[in-house]
Amino acid sequence: MxxxxxxxxxxxxxxxxxxxxxxxxxxxxxxxxxxxxxxxxxxxxxxxxxxxxxxxxxxxxxxxxxxxxxxxxxxxxxxxxxxxxxxxxxxxxxxxxxxxxxxxxxxSCEDPLTGLSSQAHLRSRLAELYRLGGAGTDDGVGGFALVVFEMPSGDDPSDESGDHFTRAMRLARAGELARTAFARDETVARLGMHRVGVLTRRDEHLGRRVRVLRTLLGGAEPDTPVRVWIEGLPGTDAVAGMLLDELARG
Structure with missing residues (x-):
């Protein structure tokens, strides 16, 4: 079959x-x-x-x-x-x-191992924004940003070859913390093996939410700082797709 x-x-x-x-x-x-x-x-x-x-x-x-x-x-x-x-x-x-x-x-819209949105779902959400308008519009892609965080690697049991379940559970816990900091209608998606992306509005509260997320993740991973950054969205849908692929490979 x-x-x-x-x-x-x-x-x-x-x-x-x-x-x-x-x-x-x-x-x-x-x-x-x-x-x-x-x-x-x-x-x-x-x-x-x-x-x-x-x-x-x-x-x-x-x-x-x-x-x-x-x-x-x-x-x-x-x-x-x-x-x-x-x-x-x-x-x-x-x-x-x-x-x-x-x-x-x-x-699928959902990653089956972590419960986070799938990369394909995040990609479709971005495509919707680009259809609504370009970088100069608040309702289109110009009014949004992609917050990315990367779990530390190298000294965690989930980095052992083949330990996909432990790694997925680690990302799932981090994703729940992301939903605490971004508790509205944001899309929280898995990006590859170690990263999570949050598609959120670019407004006056964005910086504070990113600081809250960094604090929450730091408490969950006290030994190694978690990288958190705001990724600017490119001007075209095609380049946005390449950006997601690059983030997922990192």
Missing amino acids: KIFAVRGRRLAAADPGVSGPQPTVERSGLPHRFEAVGEALTSGSDVIDVCAVVGQELARDGASVEETLAGLRDTWQCLTGADPSYDVVTALLTAWSETTLGYLNQL
């Missing part, structure tokens, strides 16, 4: 006189997308990184978790006669789940 349909995928009509290709096995004898894994296994290359790439590709194809695991096991059994190791399975499924979650986040 496919998780989501792939844009542009088409199924060829069957020729009554010709047997069609097997859906999960390629000419190499390995399941679809796992040819690179087979090459890494036989050449002694780093198979963990290859499995991560394959996990991403299978998620984009719409493969279910069952299909993904079955393909990995079939590949290992075919080439080694044994089952794959825990580290290999973890690399594959982590990449598959993150890619699938990213796709689902594009369809």
